[in-house]
Amino acid sequence: MNLIGNPAGKALWFIESHFHEELSLDDIASCGCVSRFHLSRAFEAATGFAVMRYVRARRLTEAARRLARGAPDILAVAVDAGYGSHEAFTRAFREQFGLTPEALRAQGHLDNLALMEPIKMDESLLAHLEPPRFVDGKPLLVAGSSERYHCESSSGIPAQWQRFNAIFGKIPGQVGRVAYGVCYNADDSGNFDYLCGVEVADFSGLPDELSRVRIGTQRYAVFTHSEHISTIRRTWNTIWNKWLPESGHAPADAPNFERYSEQFNPVTGMGGVEIWLPLRN
CATH class of the missing domain: 3.20.80.10 (Regulatory factor, effector binding domain)
Structure with missing residues (x-):
């Protein structure tokens, strides 16, 4: 797929390259030179996910990996995932995975978690779309x-x-x-x-x-x-x-x-x- 003109493809690349940084929907839309509205619809059509929900899930997945490896400082993991407090991180983590960060660190493995892995762009665009x-x-x-x-x-x-x-x-x-x-x-x-x-x-x-x-x-x-x-x-x-x-x-x-x-x-x-x-x- 040629990503030069593909807003969802550009967004996926940008997110995977920058999700450890502070990101907004405007930032991601700018990388594709389209509006927030256009990007939101294009990303959902291509992936089935909302843009910022995907960003959150990717950050929490990477946080889960660190916790399963025994990261000693949960607050540091929370801050790296974009959360300003232990409480906010715990709420988001439990909502995403169904258990607390402490519980995951204690169990030491990811076997029972539905992780959000990087999405590979669906390349099944129509070979020929009739002009409108x-x-x-x-x-x-x-x-x-x-x-x-x-x-x-x-x-x-x-x-x-x-x-x-x-x-x-x-x-x-x-x-x-x-x-x-x-x-x-x-x-x-x-x-x-x-x-x-x-x-x-x-x-x-x-x-x-x-x-x-x-x-x-x-x-x-x-x-x-x-x-x-x-x-x-x-x-x-x-x-x-x-x-x-x-x-x-x-x-x-x-x-x-x-x-x-x-x-x-x-x-x-x-x-x-x-x-x-x-x-x-």
Whole structure:
């Protein structure tokens, strides 16, 4: 993989070269000459982890190795891992590994720990991504079922779609038969809301249990996802880490979405899927 234009690849190299130093999301984004927003989305698409969560896990893994070897000064290990106190380090360590630094040092081995080893970049970008078309999108009201996910635990989305299919076509004010998978409210920690929904004429009359997303007028790059729906992350990865850096465009901090036309077959998982990436004007 050519890392020259790959923000996630550059970030991994920078993190592995500098995680013993003070690091911020801005520092890591600067190494790839992209925004925090662009890097966060690109890194999550390529690795499945939030940037700073990965940094923390790598630091704690190296700290665990030192403790298993019998490091005498736990506070020194904590400071080297970026923590200002023994208490803060212990809380983070227990959250990461399920035991305290003292307990690990006493047991003297790492056999029962899930360590975060350096990630090798997934090189499975699409060999050929069809050039997008550019669309000035109209305002869109989308209603449906929404769940909060983390980029490391978004495997529940297919089951969310299965639940939503039971109400598809029955939503008050539904417009057409197109479905939308809308990603919004993303943060730097890798959390995001995902809504399975349909366009509606207005939000009045909707049951309270349905979520609503209002998408404003927006310029989009629209990509066709031609493979099985289970590989859509591969297409997103190629967009964020290859097409976007080479395109000269910048992403807008706005909802992005998958559009499932009537040609999409939910049984075979094929056909009629587009990815709409919002761009800065």
